[in-house]
Amino acid sequence: MIAEILEAVFILLTVLMIAYLGRHYIFTLTVLKNSRKREKFVTKEKLALAYQPSVTILIPARDEERVIGRILQRITELTYPKDKMQIIVIDDASADNTGKIAEEYSKLHNYIQIIHRSKEEGGKGKAAALNAGVMHANGEIIFCFDADYYPQKDILEKLTKEFVDPKVGAVQGRVIVLNEPQNMVTRLVALERIGGYRVDQKARDNLGLITQFGGTVGGFRHSLIECLGGWNESILAEDTDLTFRVYLAGYRISYVYDAECYEEAVENWHAYWKQRYRWAKGHMQCAFKHLFKVLKSNNLTLKEKIDGLLLLNVYFMPILVLLSYIVGVPLLFAYHPQWVSICWAFIPISLYSFVGNFAPFFEVGIGAYLDGRTRAQWLIPLLIFTFLYNIAICTKALTDLIMSKIIGKNGNNWAKTLHSGNGNIYITN
Amino acid sequence: MKYEKFFKLLEIASRLFLYINNRLGERRVWMKRSDCVVFGFSFMGIVFCMLLSFLFINRESTFTLVIFDLLFVSLTFPLDGKLIYKACLLLMGNILGSFWNYLFSSFSSVGTYYLGDFFNALCTFISPFANLVWIVSFWSMSLTLLANSKKEGETKI
Numbered sequence: 287m288i289a290e291i292l293e294a295v296f297i298l299l300t301v302l303m304i305a306y307l308g309r310h311y312i313f314t315l316t317v318l319k320n321s322r323k324r325e326k327f328v329t330k331e332k333l334a335l336a337y338q339p340s341v342t343i344l345i346p347a348r349d350e351e352r353v354i355g356r357i358l359q360r361i362t363e364l365t366y367p368k369d370k371m372q373i374i375v376i377d378d379a380s381a382d383n384t385g386k387i388a389e390e391y392s393k394l395h396n397y398i399q400i401i402h403r404s405k406e407e408g409g410k411g412k413a414a415a416l417n418a419g420v421m422h423a424n425g426e427i428i429f430c431f432d433a434d435y436y437p438q439k440d441i442l443e444k445l446t447k448e449f450v451d452p453k454v455g456a457v458q459g460r461v462i463v464l465n466e467p468q469n470m471v472t473r474l475v476a477l478e479r480i481g482g483y484r485v486d487q488k489a490r491d492n493l494g495l496i497t498q499f500g501g502t503v504g505g506f507r508h509s510l511i512e513c514l515g516g517w518n519e520s521i522l523a524e525d526t527d528l529t530f531r532v533y534l535a536g537y538r539i540s541y542v543y544d545a546e547c548y549e550e551a552v553e554n555w556h557a558y559w560k561q562r563y564r565w566a567k568g569h570m571q572c573a574f575k576h577l578f579k580v581l582k583s584n585n586l587t588l589k590e591k592i593d594g595l596l597l598l599n600v601y602f603m604p605i606l607v608l609l610s611y612i613v614g615v616p617l618l619f620a621y622h623p624q625w626v627s628i629c630w631a632f633i634p635i636s637l638y639s640f641v642g643n644f645a646p647f648f649e650v651g652i653g654a655y656l657d658g659r660t661r662a663q664w665l666i667p668l669l670i671f672t673f674l675y676n677i678a679i680c681t682k683a684l685t686d687l688i689m690s691k692i693i694g695k696n697g698n699n700w701a702k703t704l705h706s707g708n709g710n711i712y713i714t715n
Numbered sequence: 716m717k718y719e720k721f722f723k724l725l726e727i728a729s730r731l732f733l734y735i736n737n738r739l740g741e742r743r744v745w746m747k748r749s750d751c752v753v754f755g756f757s758f759m760g761i762v763f764c765m766l767l768s769f770l771f772i773n774r775e776s777t778f779t780l781v782i783f784d785l786l787f788v789s790l791t792f793p794l795d796g797k798l799i800y801k802a803c804l805l806l807m808g809n810i811l812g813s814f815w816n817y818l819f820s821s822f823s824s825v826g827t828y829y830l831g832d833f834f835n836a837l838c839t840f841i842s843p844f845a846n847l848v849w850i851v852s853f854w855s856m857s858l859t860l861l862a863n864s865k866k867e868g869e870t871k872i
Contacts (some may be wrong), residue, residue, distance in 0.1 A: 318793050
C-alpha cells in the first residue's frame with residue numbers, strides 16, 4: 287500500500303517536472319528560431335510616430351538617497367517630449383535625504399513632482415506607495431520604475447508604441463543587471479535575469495502566453511489601472527497579482543525586449559534571501575488567489591490557461607523537487623520498481639529547471655549566447671547554489687504562509703531591498 | 716571498393732546530422748567527403764557510448780546520455796559555428812558522460828562493498844547532482860567554444 291502511494295506521488299512529481307522542463311525547452315527553441323528572423327515592428331513603429339500619449343512615471347522610493355539622484359538625472363535625459371511627461375517621486379517615509387534630493391530636481395524641472403508620505407502612511411510596501419502616486423497621475427499611460435533603475439534614453443518611445451494595439455493593457459521592458467561585475471552574487475543574479483528576460487519573457491510574448499509584468503520597467507493604461515483598483519496592498523508580489531488581473535480582464539501584456547533598463551542587483555546572500563523570500567511568498571499568495579479564476583476565465587485561451595497555471599505554481603517547484611528526492615530514494619531501495627531508475631535520471635535536468643529565476647541551464651546558456659556573453663556562460667554550473675538556496679527560501683515561504691493562514695495573522699512585512707549605489711561606477715552612457 | 720559499404724554507412728549517418736542541422740538551423744550546409752567521415756565516426760561513437768553505458772553501467776546513465784544528446788542536438792546545432800565542430804563536441808560529451816558514470820558507478824560499488832547499503836543509498840541520492848555537474852559544465856563550455864568560434868569567423872571575414 288505504501289509502495290503504491292509513493293509510486294503515485296513520484297509519478298505525479300515526475301510529470302510535473304517534465305511539464306516544466308518541456309515548457310522551458312519550448313521557450314528556448316522559440317527564441318532560437320526567432321533570433322534568426324527579423325522582427326516585424328515596422329508598421330507598429332510607423333504608427334508610434336504619430337502616437338505619443340501623455341505619460342506619468344511613478345518612482346516609489348524609501349531610503350534611496352544613494353540612487354534616487356541617478357534615476358532622476360536620467361529621467362531628465364530621456365528623449366520623450368517633456369511636455370507630455372509627468373514624473374511622480376513617492377517619498378515613502380524615508381529616514382534619509384531621499385526627499386531632499388528629489389525636491390532639488392523638482393525645483394529645476396517642473397514636470398517632476400514629489401509626494402511625501404508620513405511615517406504613519408508610509409512603509410507599507412511598494413503597492414501602497416504606487417497607489418498613492420496613481421491618485422496624482424494625469425498621464426494616459428502610467429509607468430513604474432524602481433529608484434535603483436537606470437533606463438535607456440529612448441525607453442518610453444519603445445514602450446509606448448505597444449499601446450497602439452488596443453488589446454495591450456500593459457507593457458514590460460527588459461531588466462539587465464548594472465552592477466554585474468561587483469561580486470559572485472551579482473553575477474549569478476545577472477545570469478538569472480538573462481534566462482528570465484532574454485528567453486523566458488521573449489518566448490512567452492512570441493507564443494502569445496502570459497507575459498509577466500515584473501513590477502518595474504513597465505507601464506499600464508491609466509484607465510485600466512483605475513478599473514482594476516490599483517495595486518493590491520495585501521499581496522507581496524503585487525506585480526504578479528496585477529499581471530493576472532490584467533489578463534483576466536481581457537487585456538494582454540506586451541514584452542519589449544529591446545527596451546532595456548539597468549538595475550542594481552542585490553549584493554549579498556542575505557539581501558538575496560530577503561528579496562526572493564518576498565517574491566516566493568507573494569507568488570504563492572497569487573497562486574492561491576488566482577488558480578481557479580484562471581481555470582474558469584472566458585478571457586483566456588487554453589494555452590494561456592496552461593501557461594498561467596504553470597507560472598502561478600512555479601515557486602512550489604523547488605519544494606517538489608526536494609520532495610521527489612525524499613520519495614524517490616526509498617522507492618529505489620525498498621521496492622525497486624523498474625521505471626523509477628529511469629525517472630531518477632530526469633532529476634538532474636529537472637533540478638536545473640527551477641534554478642534561480644526558474645530558468646533551466648539550457649535557457650540561461652542560450653540567452654547568454656544570444657547576448658554574446660561568452661564569459662558569463664562559464665558561471666552557469668554555479669547556479670546550483672542559488673537553486674539549493676531557493677529550496678530553503680521557498681520552503682520557508684510556504685511554511686510561513688500556511689502558518690499565517692492557520693493562525694489567521696497577516697505576516698506581510700515588506701522587506702525593503704537596500705541599494706548601495708555601487709552601480710554608479712558601471713555607468714558610462 | 717572493399718570499404719564502400721562502410722563509407723556508405725558513414726554517409727547515411729552524416730546525412731542524418733545534416734538533416735537535423737538544416738531543419739533546426741534553417742540553412743543549407745553542404746559537406747565535403749572528409750567531413751562526412753568525421754560525422755559518421757561521431758555518430759557511431761555516440762551509439763557505442765550508449766551501448767557501453769547500457770551494458771556495463773546502468774540504464775540511468777544511458778537515459779541521462781539520451782537526454783543530454785537530445786538537448787544538445789536540438790539546442791546547440793542551430794547555433795552559429797561549424798557543424799563538424801558541434802558533432803565532435805557531442806561525441807566528446809558522450810565520452811565524458813560515459814566515463815563519468817562509469818567512475819561513479821565503480822566508486823559506488825566499491826563503497827557499498829566496504830561500507831554497506833547506506834553508501835549505495837547515499838550514492839543514489841547524489842547521482843543526479845553528479846550527473847548535473849558534467850552535463851551543465853560541458854554544456855556551458857560547449858557554448859563558450861561555439862561563441863568563440865563564431866567570433867573568430869567574424870574576424871576572418
